Amino acid sequence: MKILLKAAVAAAAFVAIPAAAQAQVATADLGAAVEQSAAMKAAQTQIQTQYKAQIDAFNARQQALAAELQPLQREIQTLQANSATPPATLQQKVTAYRTREQAAQRELAGLAAPFGRPSAYAQEQVADKVEPAVRAAMAAKNVSLLVRPEAVLLALPAGDLTADIVSQLNAQVKTVSITPPANWQPGQAKAGAAPAAATPAKPTGR
Template identity: 35%
Template sequence: MKTLLKPIAGAALVLALAASPAQAQTKPAAAAPVNSGTVVAGLGVADLEAVLLNTSAYRTGEQQRPVTYKATIDQAQARGKALQTQIQALNAKLQKDAAAPGANRAALEQQAAALQKMQESGQAELNNIIKPVVYSREYVKEQIEEKMDAAVKAVMARRNVSLLLAPQSVILSTSSAYDMSQDIVNEINRVLPSATLSPPAGWEPRQIREARAQQAAQQAATPGAAAAPRPAGPQPDSR
């Protein structure tokens, strides 16, 4: 029988991200090209993902989070190790039973189903434990993103740029004069030197809020979705 043991990789990744310092999340800027050729006025290039990751607010949050949420991270790591030990034991028994002569296939399938269920429930449990840490990072990112548009426009106006391109859109550049990323980082640092690390009670990341809003809109657009159910039993005569 094929092994069903799968490490709780998703939780391990989340834990690694939650506990890692800022450098693990920093996207380094590309090496500056040699300045040569004619620089076209009005053009600029900026990597907004790298901008966000290199702001003071984001870097400070990455440094503070492992300290602020240490108890949560420790709890998730301890629980993850315990779950992994349980899963390994179940998997070892499954493999031993499967290798035995005359193995009962129905019993093996039940064991495999139990192992699968434990993996899924363990993943869900760890995700729930580590959720405050994940939400903290998303909250910091949203605070920076809220300043991004104004910062980009301010730098474009200051540098007389009318067309801003992403690095992916540029095939080749022989001049660093177009790169506006650091200027945008500096502008965000000016207006948002630090961000609030912990979101308020009940806060959810933008992706979840948007998904809820979309679901509500779809339900509202479905005929009869919002109609109240008729009570059971005889209805009063409306005459």
């Protein structure tokens, strides 16, 4: 379950500061910077410990559902490879598979909720500091334009500012809480900001 960060992270991906002599262009993976920050790593360690039973249950059920779905998927592939398969038969199998897959996803989402919400809350606290961390890292390296790695055709490792942003985050965010307020929902801290979902921490043991 990869993390989808809030609007603050996405917006910071194209931050620009006033140009200076020999200013540079750099890339940065802001999602990775948040995950690699010391505060986020500590929060994930806490979550893995505090919610171990729920995470183990999630992993066990995920594996069971995968084992259940794989034969159905293989059956569909076999039918697709056979030109004699009636289209109605194939469609029936595909529909049945998709229905079961969607039900499995809903079940797993429910099982992930207990540890997913604390992870999203911790993530949001770190993400709130991304923009100042980006600006500080850019200023320190005399970078005038920062872009996402996927927007670049070719870049040298020296042009990656991710590690510098992690260092800035570590300086600005020492710790974060993994106990969200009772009525907290991901993204609500940024009133009027573009909505973005936060995904639970990736469970271990898979």
